Amino acid sequence: MNAKSFIKTICSFLPRDMFYSKEYREYSRILNEYEKWDERRILDFQTQEFIKIINHAYENIEFYKELYDKNNIDINSIKSLDDIKKLPIITKEDVKSNIDKFLDKNINKNKVFETYTGGTTSTPMRFYNTKITNEREKAVYNWIWNKFGYKGVGKEACLILRGNTDNDFDLYKYDAFNKYYIVNPINIDDKKIANIINLIYEKRIKIIQAYPSLIYLIAKYVDTNNLYSKVKSVSNIFCSSEKMYVFQRKLINKAFKCKLVDYYGHNERTTLFYYDNNKHIEVPIYGITEVLDETGNSVENNERGYIVGTAINNYAFPLIRYNTKDSCILLEKNNGHIFISDIDGRAGDFLVTSSGKYYSPTNLEFAIDKIDNFKDVQIVQNDYSNVDILIVPDENYCSEDGKAFKRELEKIVADEMNFHIKIVNKIDKPKNSKSRFVISKINN
Known part of the structure; x- marks a missing residue:
């Protein structure tokens, strides 16, 4: 055990609150209080925070100063949450x-943390967070x-x-401080599933905590091999980063017979929903959410629209008023909350090898860090041996x-596969839906 692991193990026996920051404790207090708030109190909080962030942005952010002046927006006229429509x-x-x-x-740039959006549907976007936003998260x-x-x-x-792990060969590494068993999600096959x-x-x-696509594979193995008794200790499964399909949810529930929770959020941190009782429920003090149509107008109940968030x-x-380009069906607005369903976010097939290994779109996404100058990218598997990498290049x-991206994919996919780079002008997208990062033509 190295020194860092030893210290983490010792710290794991100490009271957890000792390690929480002042910002973490304060935001936790607000979250706990918010559960008792009525609609009026929630709206007052959102309005107060909205006015503060708008005024700050106009005074300190060059982009918004230019944008609002160009559109003749009088920042002093923004006095209520309804005025968000003016922006x-x-x-x-x-x-x-x-x-x-x-x-x-x-x-001070030394006080911010550079991060990126996921790149499954377009080029990753760089932006910044602070210690405060990270603690609140x-x-x-x-x-x-x-x-x-x-x-x-x-x-x-x-x-x-x-996530991604340091060693492609270990089944897991143990974080004693957090009591985390961190499994390497690369090279998932039946043998590894059995070990998990x-x-x-x-x-x-x-x-x-898992990607929906990966916990689904484990649930399928449990169900097929009648291993329910081996997973009965599990009380909660939390999923994110991919859309969870109905067939996945059904089988995961059958295999694990526990509380299954998925949530919708993103690295931009403008809006957050959690899933309960067949719907996604907004956390309204996290951000301000709108569900809008193509023209920027609010949709009616039971209509599909784009999720637009304000951090x-x-x-x-x-x-x-950041358009996430994720779409959903608006169910209702009630008691200060927005309820939605059928979120269309990250989607895609598995890349599957002849030896029976599966690679989810989210695992393969890590390779995108190796390619900067593209407008769009898609992986298309034609058969067990041949995979096309479709790249829409930008001017740089x-x-x-392309070669760097290909090399990274070859590292992730351990089996022998032939990756072919194809430069294209565009990648066709399904109407009213995000394109799939991975398309597999193999019947799996």
Whole structure:
């Protein structure tokens, strides 16, 4: 055990509250109080935070100053949440084209953290968070977990089946401080799934955090091999980062017989929903959410529209009326909350090898970090041996970009596959839906 692991193990025996920041504790307090608020109190809070972020953006963010002046918007006329409709909607392209103009002119760059959006549907977008936004993010997710029975990070054994790990060969690494069993999600096959199920059984795992596509594969194996007794210790499964389909939810519920919660959010941190009782429920103090049609007007109940969010926690890099390009069906607005269903976000097939290994779109997405100069990208598997990489280049693209992306995919996919780079003018997208990052023509 190295020194860092030893210290983490010692710290795991200390009271958890010792390690929470003042910002974390304060935001946790607000989240707990908010559950008792009525519609009026929620609206007052949103209005107050909205006015604050709008005025800050106009005074300190070059992009908004230019945008609002260009559109003859009197910032002093913005006095209520209804006035949000006066403001232009911005897009990911606006942010990428004006990245430096979105950063607070008074901010010390050493005080912000650079991060990126996922790149499954377009070029990743760079933006910035602060320590405050990061601490509030931890608090809100812990609040959701607590709400559904998870006692908290570091209090119960938790299996992490998502993200990227350092070693492609280990089944898992253990984080004693957080009581995390972090499984490497690369190279998922039946043997690895069996080992994961044994890990759940031997360590009496209670909580699982996973990509929907990966926990579905495990559920399918449990169901096929009648291994229900080996996963009965699991009390909660929390999923994010991919759309969870009805067939996935049904089988996961059957295999694990526990509380299954997924939530909708994104790295831009403008809006957040959690799933309960067949619908996604907004967390209204996290951000301001609108569901709008193509023309920017609010949709009616039971109509599909785009999710547009306004961040109220990030003053260093505020996103105001940001079109996520994710669509959903608006169910209703009630008691200060928005209820939605059928979110169309990240989607895609598995890449499947002749030896039976599966690679989800989210696993393959890590390769995108190796390619900068593209407008769009898609992976199309024609058969077990041949995979096309469709790239729509931008003006700075060169052949080395494609080769770097190809090399990274070859690292992720351990089996022998032939990747073919194809430069295209565009990638066709289904109407009213995001394109799939991975398309597999193999019947799996």
